[in-house]
Amino acid sequence: MDSKTQGAWIVHHTRKLQAVITQDFDQLAFSGKCGLLLSSIATQNQTTLPKSRVEALARANGISPRLELPSILDELERQMLIQHGSDSVEVLGLSTHSVLGHISTIFREISPAPEEQAVIDISETVSESPVLENELIELTSDTLKLKNSDAADLVAKGESIGFFDAEKNAQGERLVFNGNLFRTEDIYKVNAVMRTLSAVETERFRELNDMLSKQGCITLKQAYAIMTELLFLRLQSVGMFDVNxxxxxxxxxxxxxxxxxxxxxxxxxxxxxxxxxxxxxxxxxxxxxxxxxxxxxxxxxxxxxxxxxxxxxxxxxxxxxxxxxxxxxxxxxxxxxxxxxxxxxxxxxxxxxxxxxxxxxxxxxxxxxxxxxxxxxxxxxxxxxSNRTVMRKNITEPLKKGVGNLLAELRTGGLKK
Structure with missing residues (x-):
């Protein structure tokens, strides 16, 4: 995994951690908050910001100006990305990609626990295709040299926080995945989804997909009108569509x-x-x-x-x-x-x-x-x-079964080339 991808997962996981109460994954959260702040204050050119604006941007990103901002600014200065005084912050010119690389560097240098690196590796793995939970536990156990029970606890903790999700397939097996399954245009994954749909649902899916290909972005009301709300929610739950x-x-x-x-x-x-x-x-x-x-x-x-x-x-x-x-x-x-x-x-x-x-x-x-x-x-x-997470919390049992079958198809037939 390259540093930019690792930085992106750190940001993803930090946002999940900001939504829950936990004492775990502290180094990961700190690195991610450094990145969230750096992204909000950095531009393509070197610039100087008043401290009041930096504090406002910190609050907007879920960072406490009093409790967390001072240590974040100190770390960013240690990385030679900023210089800060009592009333201003000078920031190097940075692109979004370079910010992600710096997040990865901060994470490595503050000696994260093996479990913190593991949840990043797991997330990347299950974004490629769903993985059976027991296989994932075994892989995690072997990689970290953990007892199976401890590896199972780590996977369960990651699921409860929202680093990754799990659904049962028709056989009752739990499949672990996350919302980045469709971040690239993958014909095999799309075909796997379509194999789980009826003829009418397939036609509706194609119509919505074609409209989004042409327009880039449409209202959720339009999407429901084309697909029906139930079908749309089933596909959104696995990341086929994004709702902003x-x-x-x-x-x-x-x-x-x-x-x-x-x-x-x-x-x-x-x-x-x-x-x-x-x-x-x-x-x-x-x-x-x-x-x-x-x-x-x-x-x-x-x-x-x-x-x-x-x-x-x-x-x-x-x-x-x-x-x-x-x-x-x-x-x-x-x-x-x-x-x-x-x-x-x-x-x-x-x-x-x-x-x-x-x-x-x-x-x-x-x-x-x-x-x-x-x-x-x-x-x-x-x-x-965050919208996908809210929807999944309200998902009904019949819809869960459809999602589980869709994931099973992605894991097996959908990825054979």
Missing amino acids: KIGNETGSHYFVTRPAAFSKFTSTIADDAFDLAKAFVSALTYGMTSSPYGRGRIQMISRLMEKLISGAPIGPATAIGHDYRALEMRGVVEVKPSTGSLYTMRLLKPEVGRLALAVIQEGEATSEALTQLPAAAVSQYAEPE
């Missing part, structure tokens, strides 16, 4: 993307480990489909996005001060007051803008559909993995 949630003063809004849509331009879990491009795509799609009229339009979004990607600011406009809060809290854009109630905006992570625009423009998403920058006061964003 954005929130503003009008409520919560859900949008569907395919993990493989991003792998068309990138290739591994590392490429959008922080879900920044998905957040950008969702915000853009909200503006194209759900945002109310009357707040102003910007024609030729491609040209506008190219301006942002080049590093030039856009604006001034009133809506900019309200419409990109979720992206601002993740360090993707910088919004500044201009005059009166007007604001300007600058893209801080060009690689995120390029990936988001490529996904939207791929296929038949023509200029007719992309006529406005979103007028969406998007203040919250929940990434696909």
Whole structure:
């Protein structure tokens, strides 16, 4: 496993740990929080941020400014990535990929426990194809030189935290997997899924898949209308589709993307480990489909996005001060007051803008559909993995059986080449 992939899994697992109460995996969580903060404060160019902004970005990423931030800043300075004083933080210019490499370095250098490395290795293994739980326990036992009972405890702990999931197949065997099964376009996996569907379900699946191939992102309501909610949830539960949630003063809004849509331009879990491009795509799609009229339009979004990607600011406009809060809290854009109630905006992570625009423009998403920058006061964003986890907690028994059969097909016939 290369360092960027390892860094991506550390971020994934850290987010899971932030949602539970546990004293385990402390070194892994610390490394991940270093990465979450570094991602939010780093841009492509060296920059200096006031301490107040760094503290705000820490809070936005679930990091306590008083209890955790000082030690994280000390570690990042030890890595020679930042210099911090009493009132400011100077940050080297970094890409998202380089941030992941630094996360991996921090993890290695703070001497993680063998179990912490093991849950990363297990996650990568079960993202390729589901694995029988007893086989995984045996493999973990052999690798770590643990008793089978201790290895079983580790796998169970990983499942309870959410590092990976498990479902029973028709024979009652538990299959371990995670939500990254479909992060690449794999015809064998897709065929395995289709073998578990009826003729009608197969047709609905193809229709939704074709629509997402053409448009990049659609509303969850549209997806349900095509597939039925039950069928969609069955496939979402194993990561076939991503559901992105954005929130503003009008409520919560859900949008569907395919993990493989991003792998068309990138290739591994590392490429959008922080879900920044998905957040950008969702915000853009909200503006194209759900945002109310009357707040102003910007024609030729491609040209506008190219301006942002080049590093030039856009604006001034009133809506900019309200419409990109979720992206601002993740360090993707910088919004500044201009005059009166007007604001300007600058893209801080060009690689995120390029990936988001490529996904939207791929296929038949023509200029007719992309006529406005979103007028969406998007203040919250929940990434696909957290939405998949919430859905799995509410999954019904008949749906569980369908998911188990789907995983069994992926494990056996679906991966034979």
